[in-house]
Amino acid sequence: MSLRSLRWLLVPLLVVPLTWLLFTGFGRDPRVIESPLIGRPAPAWTTETLDGGQLSSAELTGRPYVVNFWASWCVPACVDEHPVLAAAHAEHGDRLTLVGVLFDDRPDDARRFLDRYGDAGYRHVLDERGRISIDFGVVGPPETFFVDAEGIVRAKMTGPLTDDVMARHLGTILPGVSR
Amino acid sequence: MIPTIGHAAILVGLALSAYAVVAYVLAARGGDARLSVSGRRAVIGSFVAAGIGCAAMMISLLAHDFSVLYVARNNATTTPPFISAISLWAALEGSILFWALLATGWAALVLHRYRERHRALMPWVGATLAGINLFFFTVMTWPGNPFARTAPVAAEGLGPNALLQNHPFMALHPPLLYLGYTGLAVPFAFGLAALVTRRLDEEWLRIVRRWTIIPWIFLTLGIVAGAWWSYEVLGWGGYWAWDPVENAALLPWLTATAFLHSAMVAERRGGLRIWTSALVIATFVLTLVGTFLTRSGVVASVHSFTQSAIGPWFLAAIVIALGVSLTLLVWRLPDLAGGGRPSGTVSRESAFLLNNVLFLGLTFAVLFGTLLPLIMLATTGEQISVGAPWYNAVTVPIFIALLFLMGVGPALPWGTASWRTLRDRFTVPLLAAVVVASTAVLAGIRDLGSLGTLALAIFVGGVMLDEVVRGARGRARGRGEDPATATWRLATRNRRRYGGYTVHLGVLVMAIGVAVSSGLAIDRTVTLAPGETAAIGAYEITHDRLIVEPLAADQRVIETRAEVTFRGPQRGTLGTALRDYPNSPTAIATPAVRTSLGEDLYVTLLASDPGSGTVTLHLFVNPLVVWIWIGGAIAGLGAAFAVWPERRTRPVTQPRAEPRPSRASVETVEGA
DSSP states (O other), X not given: OOTGGGXXXXXXXHHHHXXXXXXXXXXXXXXXXXXXXXXXXXXXXXXXXTTSOEEEHHHHTTSOEEEEEEOTTOTTHHHHHHHHHHHHHHHHTTTOEEEEEEOSOOHHHHHHHHHXXXXXXXXXXXXXXXXXXXXXXXXXXXXXXXXXXXXXXEEEEESOOOHHHHHHHHTTTSTTSOO | OHHHHHHHHHHHHHHHHHHHHHHHHHHHHHOOHHHHHHHHHHHHHXXXXXXXXXXXXXXXXXXXXXXXXXXXXXXXXTOOHHHHHHGGGTSHHHHHHHHHHHHHHHHHHHHHHTTTSOTTTHHHHHHHHHXXXXXXXXXXXXXXXXXXXXSSOOSSOOOSOTTGGGOGGGGTXXXXXXXXXXXXXXXXXXXXXXXXXXXXXHHHHHHHHHHHHHHHHHHHHHXXXXXXXXXXXXXXXXXXXXXXXXXXXXXHHHHHHHHHHHHHHHHHHOOOHHHHHHHHXXXXXXXXXXXXXXXXXXXXXXXXXXXXXXXXXXXXXXXXXXXXXXXXXXXXXXXXXXXXXXXXXXXXXXXXXXXXXXXXXXXXXXXXXXXXXXXXXXXXXXXXXXXXXXXXXXXXXXXXHHXXXXXXXXXXXXXXXXXXXXXXXXXXXXXXHHHHHHHHHHHTOOOHHHHHXXXXXXXXXXXXXXXXXXXXXXXXXXXXXXXXXXXXXXXXHTHHHHHHHHHHHHHHHHHHHHHHHHHHOEEEEEEEOTTOEEEETTEEEEEEEEEEEXXXXXXXXXXXXXXXXXXXXXXXXXXXXXXXXXXXXXXXXXXXXXXXXXXXXXXXXXXXXXXXXXXXXXXXXXXXXXXXXXXXHHHHHHHHHHHSOOOTTSOTTSOTTOOOHHHHHHHHHHHO
């Protein structure tokens, strides 16, 4: 091989590393920081439910539960994940509690959202002055926390849930669900 | 109906762009001129299609048509019309649509303008530009459809990004930047065309230089407007944070600027052809990398849009652009090598070369700093971020060296400089710089960076002034014109040179603004109850009252505003606020800035207690900041002056583009 034809090496030498480098960036969100709550007890709360009752986190302990922060104005992410939550409630509702927490939303808007996209039957609570959101360190909906029967946070999802993500995270708190 | 028209327009644009690529490639290979004509018409058609797409999106936004996903995500029924209109470029899909409008616009303009000229070059230029347009339409057809619909339709949308609706500069900064980015595709297209056809001659250089300066103007103004926006909106008192996306805009600017300088040597002395074409290619690829970093969410930044599926498509575009152009360059290397004439060590050529080395050094430093977090993540898995101190330490010395060259370079003769010329031109400015620096020390300025920059600025300004005065005096004496007329005619007859000087003057003004404002700014944080007063610098600031109320323009936005009175060199009242947007988890600061030519008073509300009315304020006095924006405007005007079409009435016998008669004759002999 003559020295002159070695110049062709320039092309892969520049293209390949750059491509590889930019490619590795995919699938990672640099802004995601793992929740410091994981492995710790879930924050406690008592608040009003969307249908006018009261609910406290103390009533939930004893069996695994999922806390989903959402808002009616959170389109399309909260709309996208809505059927996933409904399906989880339908399938595992007998041994798992789901709770929706309204993130900076008006109760009327939230009710209209549930009318339109279907109310799966699990409870939604109001978050007066954002206290629950602050305790959980929620930045923006949707965010979902998976709490086991002992009240320890085992997993957190930032962004809309999909069936895969739901199954994976449920596996951390529900025995028998594949991880 | 309207969104359907918009979507159809995108599909039409896609088809026309694809056709234009094929037609131009066939025209280039077969040489049938009619194919070129129809390719051009297809490109113009794709421009019209992109225009219809943008209009459809704007109408959908103004009508709050939430059946369009983009509108539902970036608009609400309460959004004011102005914000709705500029939301066209406030998020990913819309900005790609807007981008396509600008890209097809540049392509149509260039292909139309050169329709009768450069017959060998233009088909390849057309094919490249149409190929780039095709990419944007492809993205909009598949992964980033701006007219994707929602069903069922939401009653209310999410509203525009809080940061973007907070300041009218959002109407200015992105379009300027995008105009620069998209325009840099034109020199790239000419570069590829010249490599394919082996016509990398002086004529090519002239076109490419012209079509680099025009987008360069927009890029410069876009970067300065972005710095200004960040100063007026983000509330931390600064204007440049070495954010990855700021860097992404700076990188092509650096290589484009390096190209503009090396092109002068290439034109004047021959040679540097590999170098100049590599710079043209690098500039365009860097605009793509910049876009990739902004749009894919790979790098964390205030600018990143949410993650989306278009990342891989942009990566593919980068690989294709870089691969094709590098392959062409390497293929043509044997043709490009050699051709330069030798010159002395101290000469304008070597100043230009050193300039290019420094610009390239800056490019690598900024690129390295921007990509280092990615490199670390890919190799060690560690998350790091490269901060402003690192960038300042690495780049400030290079910037200062460039500033020095800016003064020395233009005053050096081509060829070889004699000791006498050097003494002649630099003694007085050097003395002036020493005198001013000593005065500044006596006046109490101790900061070394500020002193150095000030002295350099005086030196550079002195050399430039001397250049202009010399030229004008020669002309005034030779033709009996009065000094003002002589100066104006000198400048308008040598637009490139004097436009270039004006750009340098703008950079000088910016450098002084940056040096002084970063060296001498003062700030303090105070907590004040209503009626209490605090002092900063020569100012006294009194907290009058705290007001919490919904914004008049959009009732969903709650504004917490501190009203303060200030007395000192300027006096008056200011309102500085935190705004709670329904779709933003954190309150957005709305700093109050009172600008004067001497200094800015800058007040940010950090926290407040609605019960007692007590507020915590961050106060800044930033000297000379306004000169950074003025300098940017001067630089833009200078570049516009340089490329302004010359009147073609002057006699052809006049020597080209060289003002000093004494040297012009020497040059003609040299260049012959």
